[in-house]
Amino acid sequence: MALDIKEIFTAFMILFAVIDIIGNIPIVIDLRKKAGHIQSEKASIIAGVILILFLFLGQTILKLIGIGVNSFAVAGAFILFFIALEMILGITLYKEDESTAMTATVFPLAFPLIAGPGSLTTLLSLRAEFRVENIIVAVILNVIIIYIVLKTSAKIERLIGQNGINIIRKIFGVILLAIAVKLFAHNIKALFV
Template structure:
């Protein structure tokens, strides 16, 4: 076991920015209005399970289809880049097709809102740079934060307000943009070397 606080913190911040649970508070509140009740524990556990499962099986899946981790990390950097642009510019590049599915804790909350394409791609990109145990700790810490935010989403929205949520989204968008550039540079070098 090689626990490294810097790696855990960096992986936590990257995942936190990608999952953007605070920025998703308006969506969570909207879901609560439509559904009535969201099972915070179930959504958090399922999202955490999906992320950890993908962390272990994602590499094998890539090998099965003949893609190396560095290529996937470069692709992940592009996804992070576009997610960051969405957060900074307040635009929507990714559109959810199925509006009728907004009625369950598992879909769309646990997947794809929390454990979506961005976070799953990020996990494999992180795996190319960090130790596995540090990423697992970062995932578990994010699951705890997700649970707390889901449980207290109404209170958080009242305290921060809509403008506060927009500011937080933009700050994490800039952080995510910087991470995307770093991830791209590090893995692109490995591809062309």
């Protein structure tokens, strides 16, 4: 097992940009308000397990159920699109049920927000370029940062204030919408080729 610092750093930065946990702070704060409490440890661990499992089983699972990576990415683009609409327009499309705190920790926080179609398809791309052990280290480093951000999101909210959160929420909503459109446009072409 040969760990390559350059590969780890590159894979880490790519995943960090795609997961965009800093950009998701407004969503995390929003979910915390809806749910009352989010289990940061559980969300981080579940997201990490999903990412590592998908690294090994992703293509096999998709092939098994007859779904291509592009179809998976298009479906993910729709989810991101609706989350972005919620952020920009200040509406609620996702209805909570009674067990909101537990549900919010797993869905939509651990999946699809952290371990979402963007990060999962990115893992499949990274696997083609980098060694698996380097990608696993990059995933673990990202999970640690995700945990820190989730744990400190209340402090970050106090620091920025409600107006700051609202502004950041709208800005990142537009960015998320752009990512959703890009993900959709890039992968829809491949479905019709």
